[in-house]
Amino acid sequence: MSLFNVFDISGSALRAQAIRLNTTAGNMANIDSISSSTATTYRARQPVFAAQLDAAEGESGGVEVLGIVESQAPLRREYRPDHPLADSQGYVNLPNVNPVEEMANMISASRSYQSNVEVFNTSKQMLMRTLSLGE
Amino acid sequence: MAIGFEQALSVHAYALEVRSRRAEILAANLANADTPNYQARDIDFKATLAGLQGRSGTLKTTHPTHLQGGGDTPGELLYRMPDQMSIDGNTVEEEQEKSAFSDNALRYQASLQLLNNRVQGLLTAIRGE
Numbered sequence: 001m002s003l004f005n006v007f008d009i010s011g012s013a014l015r016a017q018a019i020r021l022n023t024t025a026g027n028m029a030n031i032d033s034i035s036s037s038t039a040t041t042y043r044a045r046q047p048v049f050a051a052q053l054d055a056a057e058g059e060s061g062g063v064e065v066l067g068i069v070e071s072q073a074p075l076r077r078e079y080r081p082d083h084p085l086a087d088s089q090g091y092v093n094l095p096n097v098n099p100v101e102e103m104a105n106m107i108s109a110s111r112s113y114q115s116n117v118e119v120f121n122t123s124k125q126m127l128m129r130t131l132s133l134g135e
Numbered sequence: 136m137a138i139g140f141e142q143a144l145s146v147h148a149y150a151l152e153v154r155s156r157r158a159e160i161l162a163a164n165l166a167n168a169d170t171p172n173y174q175a176r177d178i179d180f181k182a183t184l185a186g187l188q189g190r191s192g193t194l195k196t197t198h199p200t201h202l203q204g205g206g207d208t209p210g211e212l213l214y215r216m217p218d219q220m221s222i223d224g225n226t227v228e229e230e231q232e233k234s235a236f237s238d239n240a241l242r243y244q245a246s247l248q249l250l251n252n253r254v255q256g257l258l259t260a261i262r263g264e
């Protein structure tokens with residue numbers, strides 16, 4: 001019965017979008033995490049989505065998160081000689097989180113989450129009505 | 136007079152099967168609305184239903200690479216042509232998929248209602264009340 005697969009598919013999308021929201025939350029929370037060395041500075045993180053292929057059927061399934069990548073964009077450097085974490089030249093490193101990108105990402109993730117919940121609910125209704133067939 | 140279930144339930148049982156398959160495909164499209172390079176799929180409802188009804192003409196396959204005996208494969212997955220291309224190669228247009236999903240769900244319920252009426256009719260015939 002294909003309708004049961006819809007729960008797996010929508011469920012995988014909900015999970016993927018939740019991970020996306022989580023990384024966005026992490027990025028926004030760390031937007032001012034100052035560090036003295038470039039190696040230890042927080043870098044913006046993004047999940048990588050890929051379609052799950054149902055090999056047996058040759059059909060597409062849900063979505064999976066292949067991993068989380070760190071942004072390679074240059075870090076922000078600010079001159080704050082009186083900051084306790086400033087390096088020998090008086091600079092501190094700030095994360096390369098772009099708040100505009102993060103907000104756009106957050107809106108997109110939340111909209112996608114909503115539409116998948118909708119699909120989930122509609123499929124559930126369809127199945128419930130099918131189960132009561134002939135009553 | 137013999138009444139077979141096949142005739143009694145007529146096309147509606149097949150329609151439900153195709154509708155539920157289409158619901159799955161559209162759900163997969165919506166799930167992959169943010170996946171780079173994902174291409175939206177769909178099936179031709181009419182061709183799939185016709186293929187299902189004439190089932191005896193098609194061969195059962197147990198592996199995706201098995202060939203059909205000839206003619207078009209019923210229920211073959213097609214690719215949707217997007218109205219606007221996106222920069223990441225994704226061809227899912229969320230509004231279109233959502234409206235197709237709602238439409239499909241409503242038609243599923245319509246088929247279900249018709250099937251239910253058939254079942255009720257059979258029950259009345261069986262009870263003879």
